[in-house]
Amino acid sequence: MFELSLLCPEHRVEALSDAFDALEALSVSVEDADAQTDAEQALFGEPGMPAPREGWLRSRVTALFATEQAAQEAVRLLQAQDFFEGCSVLGIAAVQEQDWVRLTQSQFDPVEITPDFWIVPTWHELPAAARRSIRLDPGLAFGTGTHPTTRMCLRWIARQCGEGDGGQKLGRVLDYGCGSGILAIGAAKFGAEDIDAVDIDAAAVQATVENAQANDVQLKAGLPDQAQGQYQTVIANILAMPLKVLAPLLCAHVAEGGHLVLAGILERQAQELQEAYAPWLRLQVADSEDGWILMTARR
Structure with a gap:
């Protein structure tokens, strides 16, 4: 060539x-x-x-x-x-x-979320320290664990669950804009059993189904109208503009005592997100990495 x-x-x-x-x-x-x-x-x-x-x-x-x-x-x-x-x-x-498949694979190594929680491509061995892991290969849908926003969301899930009953702490979970399904799968790995993963992209929904099967976890994947009622944990890793538009919808899905977790936000966008969500919930910065922030609120 x-x-x-x-x-x-x-x-x-x-x-x-x-x-x-x-x-x-x-x-x-x-x-x-x-x-x-x-x-x-x-x-x-x-x-x-x-x-x-x-x-x-x-x-x-x-x-x-x-x-x-x-x-x-x-x-x-x-x-x-x-x-x-x-x-x-x-x-x-x-x-x-070149062997383009092998070259591409060489660019993706296991990603550490916490010392004992890792995202591992299928062609890699599990790290010795991994007590929990997500097996996920790079694909068309967003969410391989290499982006700071994904890592921060998964860190929040891990820290929220701690050493206790993770599934009970997370309660019913909504992953809105699921992409590869990595956050929904992460919630399942920490014991959550009632999980809805939704996306406007049919390819993302299919990727989520396949990735869930590959990780031997149960969840329901579909288009956004599948999200019904209230959830103890609502996670949306998208971008600031759609997050602002979705503010009333996402807040309406958060149950009393539940958590809202938002990512895809740059540090300079914190105030505008806080103002957009102020009529419903009080957002605070919970984590930051490489210029990106994680914002959370509790009803």
């Missing part, structure tokens, strides 16, 4: 990406050409929403082709187009053949 790399301004990214698609490129990626320099720019977007911009002021667009001839032909055709103005060819390079 051969990799063709171009340098282009932001307003040319979409046209080049479409052109590569028409030229049957195997893949196309866009990166900040100024990454790792003082000119690097952050570019964030919300899941399910259009990207705020198509690319960076100086974008590096890379396309993968099966043969060097196909990459060279792509250059010839692109240079003849009006939309190539302002763009330049960085080069064509052979891509070393």
